Amino acid sequence: MKGFEDLESLALRFLEIPSPIGEERALADACETWIREAGVPCIRAGDNLAFGPEARGDRPRLLLLGHLDTVPPQGENRPRLEGDRIHGLGASDMKCADALILRAVVRAATEPCRYDLQAVFYAREEGPFEESGLPEIAEAAPGFFQDVDLAIAMEPTGGAIECGCLGTLHAEVRLRGRAAHSGRPWQGENAIHKAAPLLEALSRFGIRECVFDGLRFRESCSATMIRFEGARNVIPSSCTVNLNFRFAPDRDDEEAAAFLRSFVEGVYGKEAMSGGGVSVEIADLCPAGRVCADHPLLRELEAAAGVELERRAKEAWTDVGRLSRWGIDAVNLGPGEGSQAHQAGEWCSRTRLRETAARFDAWLFGKGGRTDGV
Numbered sequence: 001m002k003g004f005e006d007l008e009s010l011a012l013r014f015l016e017i018p019s020p021i022g023e024e025r026a027l028a029d030a031c032e033t034w035i036r037e038a039g040v041p042c043i044r045a046g047d048n049l050a051f052g053p054e055a056r057g058d059r060p061r062l063l064l065l066g067h068l069d070t071v072p073p074q075g076e077n078r079p080r081l082e083g084d085r086i087h088g089l090g091a092s093d094m095k096c097a098d099a100l101i102l103r104a105v106v107r108a109a110t111e112p113c114r115y116d117l118q119a120v121f122y123a124r125e126e127g128p129f130e131e132s133g134l135p136e137i138a139e140a141a142p143g144f145f146q147d148v149d150l151a152i153a154m155e156p157t158g159g160a161i162e163c164g165c166l167g168t169l170h171a172e173v174r175l176r177g178r179a180a181h182s183g184r185p186w187q188g189e190n191a192i193h194k195a196a197p198l199l200e201a202l203s204r205f206g207i208r209e210c211v212f213d214g215l216r217f218r219e220s221c222s223a224t225m226i227r228f229e230g231a232r233n234v235i236p237s238s239c240t241v242n243l244n245f246r247f248a249p250d251r252d253d254e255e256a257a258a259f260l261r262s263f264v265e266g267v268y269g270k271e272a273m274s275g276g277g278v279s280v281e282i283a284d285l286c287p288a289g290r291v292c293a294d295h296p297l298l299r300e301l302e303a304a305a306g307v308e309l310e311r312r313a314k315e316a317w318t319d320v321g322r323l324s325r326w327g328i329d330a331v332n333l334g335p336g337e338g339s340q341a342h343q344a345g346e347w348c349s350r351t352r353l354r355e356t357a358a359r360f361d362a363w364l365f366g367k368g369g370r371t372d373g374v
Contacts, residue, residue: 004354007103008086011353014095015079015088021069024123024133028068031102031121038106045140048133052118052144053109060297061116062364063144063151063328064105065134065319066098067125074344085347092336096348097154100335100357104364113364115297118144125319129286134319138326148328150297155318156336156348159356161298163215163331165314165321167253167288169245170224171260172281173198179230179237188235192228194278195239199223201267202243210248212291215313217248221263242283246315249288257282289320292329304366305359309333 019027028047035042035051042051047068055061070090079088086096101119108117120141123133138145155162175195180188208219225242243264247256264280265273272278292298293311302308314320314332323330335356336348 004357007099007353007357008081008350010103011086011091011096011099011348012079012081012088014099015086015091018073019068019070019090020072021124021126024068028121028123031068031098034102035106038109040106040109043137043141043144045137046133047123048137048140049121050118050137050141050144051121052105053113053116055116055118055143055147057116057147059114059116060149061118061147062297063148064101064117064119065151065153065323066094066101066119066121067133067319068098068121068123069126070095071126071342077345081350084350086350086353087345087347089346091346091348092156092338092340093342093346094155094334094336096353097156097334097336100353100360101154103357104360107365111365114366115364117364120144128284129322130284132319132322134322145326145328150292150295151320151323151328151330153318153320153323153330153332154334155332156334156338156341157312157332158337159333159335159352159359160310160312161293161331161333162312162314163289163293164212164217164249164291164324165289165318165332166217166219166316167247167249167251167256167321168284168286168317169243169247169256169260169282170284171243171245171257171264172283173241173243173264174279174281175239175241176277176279177235177237177239180235182233182235185235188237191236191239192226195226195241197267198241198264201263205263208248210250212249212313213293213311215291215293215311217313218315219246219248221245221260246317247288249291251288253285253287256288257285286317287321287325289314289318289330290324292331295329295331298331301359301363304363306362307359 177189177191
């Protein structure tokens, strides 16, 4: 699988096997078959795979990560080549990158490679943090996550290096009132109305900017859902507001949770918090990612490719955050476009895919590759 034509063919094979979140089995089966037929050692756990030549230990260790799942289908988007585009659900996020990963690891098993190159494909990345398949494969194949010099999550970045990532925290703020008939509201306490001070405070929250290695991260907090109990002619006795706090890499998990609780307490006061009228439950928390924009292996990539890659702050969450928690330096770098992720007519640029592959070829194997048309 040396040529870019083979890379595109492999990408189409990935796209032709549906793998919406929770339904990755068929694609995992196909990937395992391709890997083993190429003679590459592979460990499987559930619908997750860890594969690559055995590490020698006398050269830097590089881990490439790709997820097998996509978001659910949003209408017809048949896998196909049209002009400069590879169409299909998951083309940008991130099956074209998965094809690039598989191609690179197979080459590393048969040709001299500058690094100990290994890879992981995992399921359920698009869902809740705790349901991801990445911890499952890390437990089954711990050696793949030890002594890693750099990990690359090949999420869609348009070929740029996106460093770190914002952490994301979902908290449910429950406000308690007292039910009554809406014709006699004075007999109750309207829990929805109790949300007004919180919503007003959120409107003034603003954006906190945080700079790491010259890269700007922007911290924010937003109300994203409101639920209440009762019928339309009943004064509601409870109201729950979901807050999504996107926090910068200078906060760890505990600091982010403490800040959010302190913010809510600042709105309602300690008495309301301790008396049960207002409560905060952290429903989901994904850690922020450490910034390593000047990593020496990234400089080696640029030197080999003969190009200085754009560096940006990752102002969303990826598993770079989880890898940071595990003590692994990681960045986001992939051929897909972030603007195409989760889109109904999703596509990936063929030029960008070839360009990224050529840069990886030069970096890993000391060889360039064509980036012109087929």
